Amino acid sequence: MLDTLKKLFKFVVLNLHRPTLPSPIPACPSQGRRGPDLIPAALHARRHAGDRKPGHRVVITHIYTRLRQFGDANSPETAVFGPREESGARGGNSHGRVKSAQLYRPEKRNAMNRAFWSEMVECFSQIAVDAECRVVVVSGAGKIFTAGIDLMDMSSDFIQPVGDDSARTSWNLRRLIAKYQETFSVIEKCPKPVVVAVHGACIGGGVDLITACDIRLCTQDAWFQVKEVDIGLAADVGTLQRLPSVIGSRSLVNELALTARKMYSDEAKTCGLVSRVFPDKEAMLAGALELAGEIAARSPVAVQGTKINLIYSRDHSVADSLDYMATWNMSMLQTQDVLKSAQAAIEKKSPKEVPFSKL
Ligand SMILES: CCC/C=C/C=C/C(=O)SCCNC(=O)CCNC(=O)[C@H](O)C(C)(C)COP(=O)(O)OP(=O)(O)OC[C@H]1O[C@@H](n2cnc3c(N)ncnc32)[C@H](O)[C@@H]1OP(=O)(O)O
Numbered sequence: 001m002l003d004t005l006k007k008l009f010k011f012v013v014l015n016l017h018r019p020t021l022p023s024p025i026p027a028c029p030s031q032g033r034r035g036p037d038l039i040p041a042a043l044h045a046r047r048h049a050g051d052r053k054p055g056h057r058v059v060i061t062h063i064y065t066r067l068r069q070f071g072d073a074n075s076p077e078t079a080v081f082g083p084r085e086e087s088g089a090r091g092g093n094s095h096g097r098v099k100s101a102q103l104y105r106p107e108k109r110n111a112m113n114r115a116f117w118s119e120m121v122e123c124f125s126q127i128a129v130d131a132e133c134r135v136v137v138v139s140g141a142g143k144i145f146t147a148g149i150d151l152m153d154m155s156s157d158f159i160q161p162v163g164d165d166s167a168r169t170s171w172n173l174r175r176l177i178a179k180y181q182e183t184f185s186v187i188e189k190c191p192k193p194v195v196v197a198v199h200g201a202c203i204g205g206g207v208d209l210i211t212a213c214d215i216r217l218c219t220q221d222a223w224f225q226v227k228e229v230d231i232g233l234a235a236d237v238g239t240l241q242r243l244p245s246v247i248g249s250r251s252l253v254n255e256l257a258l259t260a261r262k263m264y265s266d267e268a269k270t271c272g273l274v275s276r277v278f279p280d281k282e283a284m285l286a287g288a289l290e291l292a293g294e295i296a297a298r299s300p301v302a303v304q305g306t307k308i309n310l311i312y313s314r315d316h317s318v319a320d321s322l323d324y325m326a327t328w329n330m331s332m333l334q335t336q337d338v339l340k341s342a343q344a345a346i347e348k349k350s351p352k353e354v355p356f357s358k359l
Pocket residue numbers: 001002005107108109111143144146147148149150151152153154180201203204205206227228231236237
C-alpha cells in the first residue's frame with residue numbers, strides 16, 4: 001500500500017494543475033536575487049518538473065481526522081479512558097480536571113489531513129480557557145500514533161501554492177506555513193501541561209506535535225521518525241526548532257533529521273525524548289492518566305506558572321528568566337494556594353486533599 005501511496009504522491013507532485021503551468025520551465029524567481037531564497041531553486045525545479053509530460057488529473061479526496069475529547073459523554077472510550085473515572089478516583093472534587101484528546105482517524109493511521117490542522121487549534125484554544133481543565137493527555141487511536149502529514153490531502157497546498165506572481169505566491173506560502181506551525185504552537189502556548197502518549201509509529205508531523213508537549217511517554221513498540229527529508233522538505237512546523245532542546249545532543253538531532261532514520265523506544269528513552277516506556281498501550285494510557293492525575297491534584301497556579309516559566313527559560317538567558325520569574329511570582333505568590341498547600345504540608349496531608357479553586 002505504501003508503494004501506492006508513494007506513487008500517488010509522486011503523481012500529484014508531477015501533475016497537479018499541470019495545464020495552467022507555462023512551458024518551458026520558467027526561471028526560478030529566487031535566482032539572481034539578494035537575501036534568503038523564499039523559493040529554493042530545487043523546490044522550484046521539482047514543482048515544474050512535469051511541465052513537459054503528458055497531463056493527468058488527480059482527485060484529492062477529503063477525509064476527516066477527528067480530535068476526540070474524552071470528556072464527551074457520547075465517546076465510547078470515556079468509560080475506559082476518561083477524565084471522570086480517573087480524576088474522580090484521585091481528586092475527590094476533580095471532575096473534568098484531566099482532559100484527553102485523541103487523534104482519531106485510525107483507518108488512515110491518524111494521518112494529519114486538513115481537518116486535523118485546524119481542529120488541533122480549536123481543541124487547544126478551548127482547553128486553554130477551560131477553567132476546569134488542569135492537564136491534557138494526547139494519544140492516538142488505532143494501530144499507531146500518527147503517520148504524519150496526509151500526503152494526499154495536503155500536498156497541493158505546498159506543491160502548487162497560489163499567487164498572481166512569485167512575490168504573492170511566496171507571501172501566501174509563508175502565511176500558510178505559519179498557520180500550520182500554530183497547530184502545534186497552541187500546545188506550547190496552552191498553560192495546562194500536556195502529556196503525550198505514543199504507541200507504534202510517530203512519523204514526520206507526529207514528531208513536530210510531540211516536541212511541543214511537556215511530557216512524552218511511549219510504548220515499547222514505539223518508533224519515531226523525522227521523515228521530512230524523505231519527502232523533500234526541511235521540517236517546518238517545529239521539530240527542528242524544539243527537538244534540539246528536548247534531546248540535548250545536537251549531533252543526534254542532526255543525524256535523525258538529516259537521515260530520517262527510525263529511532264526506537266529504547267533509544268528515545270536513553271536520549272531523553274521520552275521520560276517513560278511502557279510495555280503496551282493499555283499500561284501507557286493508565287500511566288499517562290495517573291501522571292496527569294498527580295499534576296491535576298496540585299495548585300493550578302503553581303502548575304501553570306511552572307509550565308510557562310520553564311518554556312520561557314528554555315528560550316531566554318538565566319538572567320532574563322530570573323527577572324521574568326520575579327515579575328511572575330510578585331503576583332502569583334499572593335494566591336491562597338500557597339497558604340493552603342503550606343498548611344497541608346504541616347499537617348502531613350497530600351496536596352490531593354487540598355481543594356484549590358479553578359483557574
Ligand atoms: C503541513 C505542514 C508541514 C508538515 C510536514 C509534515 C511532514 C511529514 O509528516 S513527513 C511524513 C509523511 N508520512 C509518511 O511518509 C508515512 C507514510 N505511511 C507509512 O509509511 C505507512 O502507512 C505506516 C508505516 C504509517 C503504516 O503502515 P501500515 O501498513 O500499518 O498501514 P498502511 O496500509 O500503509 O496504511 C493504512 C491506510 O492509511 C493511509 N495512510 C497511511 N499513511 C498516510 C499518510 N501519511 N497520508 C495519507 N494516507 C496515509 C494509507 O493510504 C492506507 O489507506 P487505504 O489504502 O485507504 O487503506
